[in-house]
Amino acid sequence: MRGASTRPCRRPRAALRSVKRAYDERGYTKAVIEVRRIEEDKERRALDIVLGVEEGPRSMVRRVAFDGNRRFETEELMGALTLDEGSPYDPAKLTEDRNALLNLYRGKGYQDVEIAV
Numbered sequence: 692m693r694g695a696s697t698r699p700c701r702r703p704r705a706a707l708r709s710v711k712r713a714y715d716e717r718g719y720t721k722a723v724i725e726v727r728r729i730e731e732d733k734e735r736r737a738l739d740i741v742l743g744v745e746e747g748p749r750s751m752v753r754r755v756a757f758d759g760n761r762r763f764e765t766e767e768l769m770g771a772l773t774l775d776e777g778s779p780y781d782p783a784k785l786t787e788d789r790n791a792l793l794n795l796y797r798g799k800g801y802q803d804v805e806i807a808v
Contacts, residue, residue, distance in 0.1 A: 703729065703740050710742060718779025721747035750780040762801065771795050 693707050709722055714722035727739040752774050760806055771791040773784050796804035 697756055702736060706743070710744070713747065714744070714782075716779075716783065718751060718781065719746045720750050720780060720782065723747065736799050752776055752778050752780050762799070763795070764789040768792060768795070 703726065709720065710724050712722070714720075722746045725743045726740060727743045730739040730741075731737075732739060746797060753776065755769065755772065755774065757768055759782070770774055772788045773791075774781065774788055785808060789808055792806050793804060796806075
């Protein structure tokens with residue numbers, strides 16, 4: 692992600708989380724975001740925050756595999772996922788995919804299913 696954004700900020704911690712989440716969603720899970728400078732604008736009752744970003748390497752999904760699936764074909768399980776091989780790794784999507792698989796199994800009556808990632 693390139694470029695600079697300049698807009699007033701009222702919640703610095705939320706801004707940091709938002710930027711970190713944006714990098715995570717694009718596969719930069721080791722990105723380091725730090726506050727470089729904070730300037731207060733009393734008239735607007737806001738803060739101008741300058742963030743430094745080190746993206747680090749981009750994490751990509753190399754392979755998706757299932758172990759122990761006996762009730763569903765691998766193709767059906769793969770169809771429930773949003774993360775694909777070759778796509779940027781996104782921790783939030785991994786959680787969504789895990790929940791989608793739980794819902795698939797539980798919807799078919801397998802209430803005690805366990806899914807580890």
